Amino acid sequence: MTMNRRGVVMTLFLITVALLPIALVDQPFYIGLFSRAMILSIAAVSLNLLLGYGNMISFGHAVYIGIGAYTVGIFAYYEIYDGFIQWPVGLAISAVVALIFGAISLRTRGVYFIMITLALAQMLYFLGVSIDEYGADDGLVIDVRSEFAGLIDLEEGIAFYYVIFFFLLLTIFIVHRLTNSRFGVVVRGAKSNEVRLRALGFSVYQYKLTAFVIAGVICGLAGLLLGNFTNFVNPDMMHWTRSGELIFMVVLGGLGSLFGPVLGAFVFLLLEEILSDLTIHWQIIFGPFLIAVVLFMRGGIDSLLGKSTDD
C-alpha cells in the first residue's frame, strides 16, 4: 500500500501524540496542553462535519461542549460521579438539543442560519449565567472526575490522556466512515449543489438534520471530556466566541479535510500558548495571523500537504 504525503504526516503526528506522555513523563503542563488540544480536536472534527462537508455554518457549536461539561458538573454537584450514568445522559441531552436547534435553524439558509445557530446557543449561555444554583457566572467546580467502576481512573493524568486519545481516534474513524458512506455522499452533495440533490429525489433536510445531531453528540463528548479535564465548568465554555474559535480551528486546519481540524486545533492552542507567554497583548499578533490565514491560505494547513484527495 502506498501512502501519500498527507498519510505519512498524519501517521507521524498521531504516533508523536501517542508517545508524548512517555517523552514528557515529568511534564504535566505539556500533558495537559496536549490533552486539551485533543479534546478541542474532537470538537473541531465534529464541527467540520457540518462546516466542511455539509456547508452548514453553525456558529453555536460550543454549546454542546457546555452541555457535556455541565452534565458532569451538575451530576457531580449532586455527588453522582458514575460515568456510566453521566456520559450517556450528557450525550443524550446533546442529541436532543441538537435535534431541536437543528430542526429550527435548518429551515433557514446562509446568514440567517448562522445567526439562528448563534442565537440559540446564546440562549443556553444565558441560561447558564442565570441559574444561581449552579454557580451562575462562576460556574461549578467538579471536585471528582467521572468514575468508571474502577476500570479506568481519570484522576490519573496519563490514563486520562490516553482515554482522550482513544476518543480522538474513534471520532476521526467515525467521521471518515460517515463522510464516505451513502449518507456522507448526500451531505457532501448538499454543499456542492442542493437544488440538484432535491431534483434527484433526496429530501435533503432530513439528512442535514441527522448530520447536525451526530455532530452535536460528538461535540457533547468533547464537553464531557473537557469538564472532567478542567475540573470546572462555567457558561463561558459555550459563549459564542468559543464557537468562533472552533470555527477558526476548522478553517485554519482545512475545511472538509479529515485531519485538518485536528491540526487546526493543535496549532491554535500552541500559538495561543506561545504568544501569551511573550506578551499579555498576544491577541494583537494572533488576530492578524488569523486574518492572514483566511486570506492567503485557502484550504488551511491541510492544503500544505498537497492536493486534497478523497480522504
Added chain:
Amino acid sequence: MIEPMLKVTGLVKSFGGLIATNDVNIDVAPDEVHAVIGPNGAGKTTFIAQIAGDLRPDTGTIQFAGSDITRLATPKRARLGLARSFQITSIFRDVTVEDNVAMAVQAHDGHSFRFWREARRDPQLRDPARAVLKQVGLDHRCDVVAGELAHGEQRQLELAMAIATGPAMLLLDEPMAGMGAEESARMVDLLRSLKGNVAILLVEHDMDAVFALADRITVLVRGRAIATGEPHEIRDDDEVRKAYLGEDD
C-alpha cells in the same frame, strides 16, 4: 386512449399583476415526446418549475402517474419517477462524472441513512452508473471531474443523471442550450433513442430539434397555451406563425 403520464389541468400562476401561467392544460402520454415552445417571456420556465415542484401553482392540478402531485415537494416528485434537467446545467462539479451518476442511482435505491459502507465502492451504485454513461456515450470520461467537462458533455452528463434515476418521465428544460450543431445532433440522437420508453416533456428553443423529436407540440405565448397539435399542424397554424415562428420562417 391510454392514461396520460402527466396531466396538467387549469394551471394558473401569477406574480403580482403578471400572469405567468394562464389556465394551461397539457397532457403527456407515457410514450410521447411533447414539446413546449414559445418566445422568450412566454412562461416556459415558470411552467416547468411548477411541474418539477419548485413553484406552487395558484390554482389548477398536476397529476403524474395517476396521483395528484400538485402539493408534493420536489424530492417526492422525483422519487415517483419525475426526472429533470435544468436550463442552466446543474451537476456536482467537484466530483467525477461517475460519482455524479452514482448519486442519481443512489437517490432511487432506497433511503440513504446508511452510515458505514463506502459508497464509492458499492457495485450496486457504480455498475448501473457505468451502464448509463455508456448509454449516453460518456463512458470514456467516467473518472474526469465533472466541472472539467466540455459544455456539451456536461449537458450529456445531466441527461445521464436523469436517466439513471429510472424515470417514468423526463422534464427537459432546453437540453440543447448553448450547444454547437454537432453536439445538438448528438443530443437529438440520444433523445430519439429514449423515445417510446419514457414520457418526455421537452422545452426547447432549437426548432430543428423540436420538429425532429416531438410527437406533439404546445405553443405557449404570454402564459397561455395558444395551440397544441402535431408538428405539421403547428407549422401550418396561422396564429402560431404570427405569434411566434415569424412570417418568413
